[in-house]
Every structure is written in structure tokens, then in C-alpha cells.
Amino acid sequence: MKESLREIYTGLSSLITGLGITLRQFFKPVVTVQYPHESLKMPARFRGHIELVRDPATGKPLCYACKLCEKACPTDCITVEGLKRDGEKRKSVSEYHLDFTRCSLCGSCVEACKSGAIRFSKEYNLAGTSKEEFILDLFRRLEREGK
């Protein structure tokens, strides 16, 4: 009998402390970020989908279509086409497609790239209505950015 009475007592006191804790939380400020109105700044090393890097001097993409990234990618997401424009020593990129539906953001391509021509972008809200929208054309995107 004494045992069950003590158990009832400890039980009730544990309920009361539980209520006390949630009440204290009730009056504390909100911790959540109200997303559409406020949004967080992504850290420096954040891994969004990759993007081409522009050569600061000439303004053209650094990539010369050596296809190292294409070979390094585990899921074959990258297809690169390059052509040798006259008046230039090396090839330069003309087509750069990234199939973001299969990319696992592992960074093997960025590491494999010798000339630092691709890096992670800070994009994270990528809503789309069809799968084709996620076959990203990075070359076109770089040009559009250029404008």
C-alpha cells in the first residue's frame, strides 16, 4: 500500500514538473524561421548544384571541356561539349548539361576539375513542375547571368 502511495506521489510530481517545463517553453520566444518572409544565409561551403566559373580577366568560362568531371561523376549526370573556336589555343566549352535529378551533390566533379572551372552554387529553392526543368543548362545559365 505504501509503495503504491509513494508511486502516486512521485507520479503526480513528475506530471507537475512536466507541465512546468512546457509552460516555461510557452513564454519563450519562437525559434523557427518564417521561411517565405525570412530566409537564412547559406554557409560558405554550402553545396547547391554546380555552376560554371567565369574567368575574371576575359569574362569567358574557365572550362575547356576536358571532361574530367564527366568521368568522375558516379551517376553520369554531366555532359560536356567543347569546340575549338579559331583564334584560341584550347577548346572552350559550348554545351554543359547537368542532370540534377540524379546528382547526389558528392563533389567528385568539383574535385576532379583541374582548372577550378566549376564550383558549388548557393541555390537551394529549386521548385519545378516537370523533370525536364532539372536538366540544367549551365552554359546558358552562365550567359544569362552575364547579361
Place this chain on the structure above:
Amino acid sequence: MSPSEVIAAPEGQRETFVLNLGPQHPATHGVLRLKLTMDGEFIVRAEPVCGYIHRMHEKMAENRSYAQFLPNTSRIDYLSAMTYTHAFVGAVERAAKLEVPPRAEFIRVITSELNRISSHLVWLGAYLLDLGGFTPLLYAFDDREKILDLLEGVTGARLTYCYYRFGGVCNDVDEAFTRGTKEFVAYMRPRLDMYRALVTDNIILRKRLVGIAPISAETCRKYGATGPVIRGSGVAYDVRRREPYSAYPLFDFEVPNFPEGDCMARYLVRMEEMAQSLRIIEQAVDRLPEGPVMATAVPRVLKLPAGDVAYAVEAARGRFMVHIVSDNKEIPYRVKLRTPSLSNLSLFEEASQGLVLPDAVALLGSLDLVIPDIDR
């Protein structure tokens, strides 16, 4: 009728019906299906049906080079992705005899332990949700957010990190990370006391967990269950102590185990493990040595010597072992991923005999299953 009478009742007498718990069910936390043969609300026989999220990682491993399989390892058990990559990277280093610099080993221990705490916090929230308490989930996820921000600052990812490389880690840890980790340890300790007051000592929770679904150490051994499940049955089996790897022998931490083997014991093991992980992180951050984070002589094309190599780590759910059979080519011949959730779930059929539905849900939650971990 008490549980034992349910099982004892002769076959003919019971009118049973089959209830499908899953694959679409809040209590299974993933696409696991439990075919429960029930008599009223007692479970006569439970048969887990798996395979709904089977992606065949082992076949993928057989047509990818070692470096290309790295992203897969963090997608087997996405809640303790760091430890799973640690196992695969460790196996390759063990076979190729790569020397990992001490700073990289310390960083691996810190990030693995942070990952373990974040995995236990997800378990705590989801388990309380199974038992009907909604609020602790939000508090646990609030704490976990701090860990994810820390790891995101260093690795760039929040869940499936691709941070370890053969021979070290891909980029170094900055001062903000070490300071942030120290702040997190100081912040988390009082939070653990808050969870003890709000949840562990709560009489309703104790009535839900104490003495429910006891599992003996012998059953754990027979089914190969490891991690908090076997530590909840009194066996202090921890891969970090049994097969020491990385820099774990340099840190002192206890392996919590409780003899009762019921849901409460497994719950207390995980809560205590979070405190132990905090101790490890604290020691590791204090003694973080200087130096490179990447081994120098890592061959560009990695070929493992022919034969077998096995490497086991203590993941959040238990012993994760990678067994690579290689035939001296850059693509492995066969990779076996021994996942803890598969063995932990295999004892569910025996442990849930005669339980009531709410207790079966409590048992399922106490096993802390990640379904892709079972199906691979």
C-alpha cells in the same frame, strides 16, 4: 487474457484477423510492413515484410570505383551517414594500408559523434511521437538543428555528408567549428537534464516503457542484434571498444548498458549514450592536433589487393560492417553491407509475441529502425 494465455490458446480456439501495420503507417517511420496476426488486440504472430525501399546498393558497388561509391554509403542509413562513410573509407584504408593523419582521425571522431547525437535526437523525437507525446519531438529537432548547422558549415551538407575521403577528410575544420562545437556541448548538457525531467521521469512514459517487451541477452546474440538493443539487455558490446578503430582508444568514455532488456532500458541506453558522446567530443576538440587532414601518398586509381577485408564501426543503431571482396581491380568484386537495423528487426517476431498493439509500437520504436538501412 494475459499475453501468455493468448499464445497458449490452442490454434482452433482463436479467431484471429490479419492487420497490416504499414507500409504506409505513422508508427513504422518508413516503408516497413508488419503483417500482424491479431487475436482481439493481442499480437499472435508478427511477420515483418521488407523490400519496399530496396535499391540494391551492393550491385551499384560492383560497377563503380571505390571513390564513386562514397556518396552511396551515406544514403544507406541517412541518419548516421558519417559513421557509414567511416566504415567504407576505413575498409579501403585497411586493405590499401593508407596512413590517416591524426588530425583527420580526430575530426572523424568529432563528426561521427555529432552525427550519433543528431541521430539519437531524431530517434527521441520519433519515439515520443509513437508514444503520443508530440512536444519533445520539436525540442529534440531544435537541438538537432544546431548540430546540422555545425556540420553544414564544415561539410556543406546537412544529412548525406560526403566528407570523408580515402586517407583523411576533404576539407579542414575551421576555428568557427571548434568554437561552435564547444558551445554546443555546453548547451546540450542542461538540455539532457530537461529531457530527463520532462520525459524520462514522467510517470505516464514509465508506465508505457518499464517492463514492456523484455529481450534477453541470449536472444540478442542469437539474432545478431547490436547497438543500443544489445546494450539494453545487459551486454556492454560496443564496436568502439571491441574492435577499436580510428582514434577511439585515446578517449575515455563508458559504454552504458542496463540489464533489464525492456523498452525503458533501451531508451536509457540511448539517452546515456548522448551524454557519453558529448564527453568524447569535448575531449577530441580539446586535444585536436595540428597537421594535415589528408594523407599524402593516396594513389589516384585505387586498387585493393585481392582477398577479403572487413571493417566495422559503431553506428547509431549498432554494428555496421563493410566486407569487401576485391580481385585487385579498381572496381570491387563484391561489397557486403552488414546493417544493424536488419538484425535488430529480425528479433521483432519473437519479442512481440503476445504484446498488445500499443506495446508492439513501443517495442518497434525502441529498436530505432531506419527502413532503408534494412532494405539497402
Place this chain on the structure above:
Amino acid sequence: MNPDSPQAHEESAAASAGQPGGNGASGPSVLVGPPALDQHTPLLALLEQGLASEQGGSSVEAPALAGKAVDFASRGYHVEMTVAPERVVLAAQLMDSSGFALDTITGVDWLAEGQMELLYDYFHPESPTRVLVRCRVPRAAPEAPTISAVFPGANWHERETHEFLGIRFQGHPNLTPFLLPEDADYHPLRKDYAA
């Protein structure tokens, strides 16, 4: 860094601690002391003597077992034993009686040699010893006795190995596909499996 010297491990806090598989084991070892290389003779002797004594009675003249100690630092297990398919259940019973737990069953398809191999990994909850039992079966009709009677945990491992490689386990209570759909009759992990 000599992998066998455990004490090099303890006092060198800042030294290269990255020796994977260093053996500073502190668990109470039921069977074998810290797994330095030569420590395994007692386990090996026990297993060989146990298996050999059975073999005397069995009619089939199976090749005797070939057990050998292995360097943990480079392989990840301490003792390796090659056993004939009929000995698998016996080996499992020996492992069970010495307190081991079944880690996993790996099936490997050696297409070139026309054989399939079964790897039984064992770990021990109390002692740091790790044992690997190998068993070769012909590729044409891969058959092996089930050990789910000894280790109920093996039930699912065997179902998985059966559906991935087609190795039939005699006496298995329910050899239906475990991860693949119920009506799957293909074996994906076979080397000659056309996707």
C-alpha cells in the same frame, strides 16, 4: 608503425593514432586474449579438434578444414576457416556454443572458377575475436544447409543470399524472396546477370 605493438598505441596521445584496427581491446575476453597474431592457436585448436572429431563419424570424406590465423590490422578478422558445405552447420554450432553471434552471410559469385562462395562472419559480444568461415559450392547447383536452426538471425540473411545469388539453403523454413518482389525469379548479384 608496427601494427602488432599495442602499447605503442596507448601513450602516444598526439602520435599517429590513425592505425585502424589497433588492438587496445579492454573487453573481458571470454575466449581469447587481445588478438595478437599468435594468440589464436587455442581458438583454432578448439575448432579444428571440434570439427575433426565430428568428421571421424561422418561417412563423406570431405576435405578437412583449413583454418589459419589472420592479421587483423590488414584483414579485419582474426581467424579464417575454409569448411566443406556439409560442415557449415557444425561450424555454426561450434560458434554458437563458444558464444559467437552471426554477423552476416555474404554470397560471392566466382564466375571464372565456376564456383560460388559463402562467407559466414561471426563476432563475439564479450571478446574482440572476429571469425570468418568460408565455404565453396559448385556454381551449377549451389546448395548449402541452413543454419537458421542454430542462429535464427541467419533466416533473413539466407533468404537474401538465395534471392540475390540463387544459392538454395536446404531445410530453410521459408525460402521466399526477402527484398525482391514475391514473384522474382532472377538473381541480380550473379556476374552473368543481364540487367
Place this chain on the structure above:
Amino acid sequence: MSALAAIQIGEPLRLVLFLLGIMAFVGFNAAYLVWAERKGAGRFQRRVGPSEVGYAGLLQPIADAVKLLTKQVLVPPGADATLFRAAPILVIAPALISLAVIPFGPALAARDLNVGLIMIFAFGSVNVMALMLGGWSSRNKYAIISAARVVSQNVAYEIPMLLVVVTMLLVTGTMSLTKIVEDQAGGFWHWNLFRLAANPLMPLTFLTFYICMLAETNRAPFDMAEAESELVAGAYTEYAGMGFGVFFMGEYANILLGCSLATVLFLGGWQCPFGLLPGVFWFLVKLYLLVFSVIWVRWTFPRTQFYGLLNLSWKILIPLSLGTLVLSAAMIKLLGR
């Protein structure tokens, strides 16, 4: 107050007006208690709760109501259509009828029956049968398990609640709720909660009543019927659209009924704590404090295990309420009213 009492409208019109007022009160409350619960749950969990629809989410309940109205009510195949449709109505009807007897203010009881207390509990048991009907008629295994649970849970908690009510009958001497509130006039020390002379264990009796009220309405730690993590949505699994909406309103109407009954019986209905100007305001303040405590309890505790729930009632609450009944009978016999 006196102005209102002065208007002498014909009896039937007054009753109809009051009933319409109560239905409006329940309708408004059912909608905005949902909003209060979601906002309260948010604040307990350090998040905001609905804040997009209208200022601070005030239009959220209306949005929910419109959504539920536009959804089609599907009757599962092979289900008993008439019972399936009747169940939600039978959940909300008893609550509405019982609220007619609750004295919201000095002259604000729709119909002041002198058997008000018994009438409330007479209709209270219809609620159990309605949930069981809903569960059984939707031909869904989860719903049937939940229906079985609802019956045993409500039966287990009906008894201690009635014992407490009988104790209160002894203490107050009357069953008409208005009279019960009237003789709690004066400061809060006149409330039945503090009338220790008649029943020294009065706070315990109030606690028992509160626990039984929670269990009767399948709320908080006792929500075995709608245990979302085991039974998906329990008895409401197969209900969509307005069927689910009416069940939901029924649940909140029952909470309103339970809390207002507790206010009337223990906390002196519309009496002001300091004996100044009694009125509807005080009744609503006490009512919403109790409703807040129901929300507070729900978002703090996990769910009890089914056997724990029944043990709590049969082994603790019933002996306790029987004890207080005998004790208060003895006290009244010895000390007189």
C-alpha cells in the same frame, strides 16, 4: 444584467433564441478552439502555429471549414451507410443539448431544469455509443479496434465521474445547476472547491473529475480512440469532409461541456472571485482557463497505455471517489449542511 432580465419575451421565443445562441456559441467555439489549440501547441513547441491565413491565422478555422464542406463525404464500400452518417450527428447532438442546461450567466440558462445534472450525464453516454457506431460502421480494422477501446474506456471513466457528481449532490443538495451556482456566491472561498467542511478531499475530487472529463472526451493522455501513431485516426479513419468536421466539432463541444460543468460544479460558475459584479465574463474566464489547461496537458504528456488507463480508473479513481462519497456523507451527517 437586470436590464436583460427585464425584457419579458414569450417563453418559446426565449427558449429558441437561447438554443440558437448556444448553437452559435458551440459553432464559434468549435472553430476557434481548433485555432487556439494549434496556436497553443505552437507556442508550447516554440513555433508560431497558423499565421498565414488572415492576421495571426484567424481566418484559418474558416478556411478549414470551407475545405471540409467542399470535400465529398465518402461512404466506404460495404459500410452501413445510415449508421456511418448518423455517427457524427450523434456525437455533437448530446453536447449541444447538455449545454442548454449550463447557466452561462445569472439568467442565461436556456432551460433551468431542476434535474440538470442528471440530464447532462444521461446524454453523456450517447457520445460513447456514437463513437462506437462510427468505428464499427466504417468497416476498417483500425476503426473497429478503436471502437472497442472507446467503449471500455468510457465505461471505465463514467463510474468515477458519476460518483463525483453524486458527492457534489450531497454537498450542494440540489441538481439544478443555477441553484448550485447561486449558493456559491460571495468570494472564491465560498466556491465548492474550497468547501472543505463538507468534503475535506474536495481538491482531490476536483482532480478526479478533471481526469474523468479528459478521459470521457478522449483527450490528452487518454486519446486511445484516436491514437494517431497506432490506429492512424481511430474511429475517424474513414471519415472525410463534413463527417470528419462534425466529429471534430463534437470533440470540442464535449470539451466545452466538460469544462463548463467543472466550472459550475467547483469554481462557482458566474460568481466573481471577490464577490463584486458576478456575470458571464467570469464564467468565460474560468471556462477558457480550464480549456487552456486541457490544451496544455495534451501537448505535454505522452499517451497512457491501454491497461494503465483502465487500471488508473478501476484501481485508483473509483476507490478514491467512493471514499470521498462516504466521507462527505459522514461529514454532512455530523456537521450538517
